[in-house]
Amino acid sequence: xxxxxxxxxxxxxxxxxxxxxxxxxxxxxxxxxxxxxxxxxxxxxxxxxxxxxxxxxxxxxxxxxxxxxxxxxxxxxxxxxxxxxxxxxxxxxxxxxxxxxxxxxxxxxxxxxx
Amino acid sequence: xxxxxxxxxxxxxxxxxxxxxxxxxxxxxxxxxxxxxxxxxxxxxxxxxxxxxxxxxxxxxxxxxxxxxxxxxxxxxxxxxxxxxxxxxxxxxxxxxxxxxxxxxxxxx
Numbered sequence: 001x002x003x004x005x006x007x008x009x010x011x012x013x014x015x016x017x018x019x020x021x022x023x024x025x026x027x028x029x030x031x032x033x034x035x036x037x038x039x040x041x042x043x044x045x046x047x048x049x050x051x052x053x054x055x056x057x058x059x060x061x062x063x064x065x066x067x068x069x070x071x072x073x074x075x076x077x078x079x080x081x082x083x084x085x086x087x088x089x090x091x092x093x094x095x096x097x098x099x100x101x102x103x104x105x106x107x108x109x110x111x112x113x114x
Numbered sequence: 115x116x117x118x119x120x121x122x123x124x125x126x127x128x129x130x131x132x133x134x135x136x137x138x139x140x141x142x143x144x145x146x147x148x149x150x151x152x153x154x155x156x157x158x159x160x161x162x163x164x165x166x167x168x169x170x171x172x173x174x175x176x177x178x179x180x181x182x183x184x185x186x187x188x189x190x191x192x193x194x195x196x197x198x199x200x201x202x203x204x205x206x207x208x209x210x211x212x213x214x215x216x217x218x219x220x221x222x223x
Contacts, residue, residue: 032209043118043201043215044158049208093157097209102148105157 002028002096006106013084013113020080021109023094029074030096034103035067038091050077050094084113117141120202120214127192127221134188135217137202144212146205147178149187151198152216158201161187192221 003026013019023033031052036044048069049057056069068080081088089112095103120137127133139147150158162169164176164185175188185202199216206212 034209034211036213041122041215043116043213044211045213046210049210091155102160102163103209103211105159108155108157110155 002026002030002104004094004096004104004106006092006094006109008109009107010110011112013111015085015113016083018080018082019084019111020078021092021094021111023077023079023106025075025096025104028096028104030077031074032097033071033077034095034097035069035077035079036093036095038093038108044093047079052077081111084111086113089113116215117212118202118204118214120217122215123218123220125217125219127189127196127219129192129194129221129223131192132188132190133192133219134186135200135219136184136186137214137217138182138184139202139204139212140183141204141206141212142183144183144204144206147185148203148205148211149174149176149185150201150203150213152201153198158203158213161200189219192219194221194223197221 007022033050035047038044050071058064071077093108095105147164149161151161152158164178168177173190177186202214204212
């Protein structure tokens, strides 16, 4: 299957700052990538669908001005958490899709906002 | 109501025993179904897809009941390495996945 990397794997930042998370598809050209968030003991929740060369599609309740997504190439999508707050502390995971079937997940980024 | 519901467990299972658990989903237009495994603080990894006819992969057997909108997973001859959280996952189309919160399985020696 496809190999997906994320960077950083964990990050601690101060409240009010912005954090950028990178998601790279290492061996697969990903026209579509997905960004998920997982709070402790909860399910992964889809935040947005990132489309190469066009605007991301956000799920209901996800603020597009707060979670900026850029998908400028077929191998890289970035998620920027702007003006981070402690409640944004979570596990952020990206994935790419092979057709409409299996998805390949990155290893995740654990964000802690102090 | 959650879109994909699972018993959170934990299911404490003696090594070598069999454990089974289900999930239910609400979107009747769901197209494909999966079980993923998630270890603590790691990303989900695909365990197996679930087909209408039921399918088996080694010690793991999955069943799908579209009429009742539930999916099951059975693990035979449990190993210590099977300890994990098992996520029921539903593809609702366009690559969008809905995840259950997971069922924790703890296999004990």
